[in-house]
Amino acid sequence: MRKGFLPVLASALVAGAVALSGCTVVPIGQEAKYTGEVTFDAKAQSKSLWKKVENQVTPKAVDIGQLLTDADSTGLTKDMTIKKYNGKNITTSKYAAGNSVVYAVKGTGTVTEVNAKVANKSASSKGTMTVQVDGYVGSKKVVINVGPVMTDTSLRDYLDISLNDYKDTTQWSEVSQAINEYAQKNVIDKADIASLKGKKISFVGAFTAQTGMTSVSITPVEIKAE
Amino acid sequence: MAITRRSFLEMSALAGTTAALSACGGSSSDKTGSDSSKSSSSKSSSKKTKVLKGGGSKIMYVITPSVSNPAFKAEANGASDEAKKLGYEVKANSHDDDANKQSELFDSAIADKAAAIICDNAGADATVEAVKKAAKAGIPTFLIDREITTTGDAIAQIIADNNQGASDVAQTFVDAMGEKGNYVELLGKESDTNASVRTKGFHSVIDQYKDMKMLEQQTANWEQTEAYDKMETLIQTYGDKIQGVVSGNDTMLQGACAALTAHNMTVPVIGVDGSDEARDLIKQGKATATALQQFDVIARTAVQEADKYLKDGSTGEKEKQLIPCIVITKDNADKLNGFVYTE
């Protein structure tokens, strides 16, 4: 029995010998130095992504009061409205249901309610701030997403980047999370949301429109108390 | 004795031979970071290849996971139906989520001089080679439902937005739970890309709520009976502590709901797929929501683009096209039928 294993042992030794000559020994985590490859990290790109947001969303933002007033008669997802108000159709198949259009908007209004953890402990974590928009008297409710939970992808979807620039949908969603986190830290948290109730604000942001929706929720790029 | 040892030596010799053979392709090991400049970026969309004419026949291969799952059946039927309408002969096959079997089916399609391949693939990474192989033989591949990790190889990838579907339905789940409570999760087959995409999608939402606690995560391999068994075990372990169930697909949702019903428990349960079975459970109040993947639309779109590509040399669309998932709740359950949502 024992003798039978000698060849195995021998092969193992041979393998060991070859191993010494045919291996690259790399300190842990230093592979990039040898291969020159970079792993994807959306958060590391959040600054440059935000630059894109500022350069592409803000300049194209249309007056939300006008847009909504107009859309109440024509419809937010109609080609005419999309064209007139710089909308971006993120539809990929005309046969699929659930298609949507993203708009970059700006406006002023009065905050009527702050439904967020910072103002009210029992509020939803997916906090919102309701705004009575100047120049709009229609039935659509307008809210601004204020987190800390934000799942909206409007900001990302309005940019000139697409899923085709990334490896897969997981990376694509990480991009949106990175943008939203940046907005949370640098826009929402700095605006002192809790104190804004009843005050007049101006804002810039983006929202996603779908057929038949009754409220508009904007992810902000800028919030200013006036 | 001597002979047996010899046979062992023969085996080692064989190992040696193969190793030596392989060395032909191997490169020396003493390179360091010298050629680090040519990094392989994930963005490879710039490599535009020539237009693929198809293999010459009028046959369209439709390759999907096992059609014993109604979702993939809807997909295979949709693609076959559309292709027949456009005048193609259809050969529909299932790879059973075995990448090797899928590769074999691609070989058959190539040998059969197929005009195009419509494929819901068996693994993002393992499919790349098969698609390249088909392209080399002049056959364009149109991927449906699941994506692959490269661009520039397939002509189009019509993807169900699993990530969005999972996170949207997770939001519905969190709302139904009142943003707090204990839940358990049933995972799909671990080796399937969508299992991880979906669970990541769920947690990208749920984990943002501090009062949501996951008691346990168990894999039920996409299967109904396995989900039933796992759910029973979880109920034995945690009992009434379970205040919600997150399930990676609708077949597992069915199993989980059956187990909950058997124990007279009614808690929020969510799934993904949008099967008629899940729709009925939602209507009965036994399940909360599911995210519909528009399998029929996806399949038909791919076939239409394939037809257009073969005729015009272009689909007129970007390669990766996301088809949104639609959250199905009690409110809109009536609009769902056979994976088709009518607004």
Next chain:
Amino acid sequence: MAADTKKGSGGNNQLLMTLLKGRTLIVLAILFVFFSCAAPNFFNVNSLLSVAKHVALFGILAIGMTYVIITGGIDLSVGAVVGFCGMIAGGFLQEGLTLPMFGVTIYMSVPVVVIVTLLIGILLGVVNGLIITKLGVTPFIATLGTMYVWRGFANIRSNGATFNDIAGKAGLGNQGFTFFGSSLGIIPMGVIILVIFAIIAGLVLNKTAFGWHVLAIGGNTNAARLSGIKVDKSLIIVYAISGFCSAMVGIITTAQLMAAHPATGESWEMNAIAASVLGGTSMAGGVGTIVGTIEGAFVIGVINDGMTMMGVTEFWQQVIRGLVIIIAVVIDQVQRNIQARMALQARNESKSEDKAAAATA
């Protein structure tokens, strides 16, 4: 007169025997003709090469399986070994071997990865053999158990994920693994390896004492033991061969797919067993040839690819595959019965001749 008629029937029997013995080849020929008519693109060089490439994978598995079945055993773990060894090779190529205590990751060159993977395959086979011989567990149960264990480890290795950086990186000195999935001219590497393995395995089985031991153990284990054959040792080697073949298949399939996937090889053991049985290997042990097994593997491969190209649906393919296996075994039984009858007849004849000779003397 009586002797003449007997001889006549013996001649018929012999013709029948030849047909039965060559049945796999005959079936193969029929299948070829059938599919060539039914699927217009089936009979050309590229199709046949792709059939051969597919056959190579479970053909190599079936070679190891044939050895095991000849000893009267079975190896249900081969598919799991394929998956596990694929993950081992893929993992070494993509992630290297990290040794936290030294703070380094070792990236092996491709030949080393291949050797280590093959050694692990052999080791897994030895474990099967030890469980069967030393712990006295029946092969079916032992390998059923290890099938789950190896499959579990394959998943644990990457937590269910796929290793997809199989091509290696110049900076890490581990390029070249794709060699096993490439082609030499137009002949796929898997086919070349299949041919090499089949020739060696066939020679070992027919021309060496070890091969004779394997056949003897399958024929009658106790008799083999009494005649001085080291049964346990031979069995362990046989299972090691099966493990080695499985590891090789793991390497080939990983290289072909350019990705290692933990679920690879699920239910491949069934194809390997079917190929052996179709090729005339007896599940009772003691009987079997490598040539027969390769023929059996081609029968399955041709049926699979032919039906796909005919457009037969997956579910009907399953039905047909099952029927083919059952029919093959039934024919096998018929052959055995005829063989037994002929042997009996021959003995009776020689006896009566002896008697006749004795009477005349």
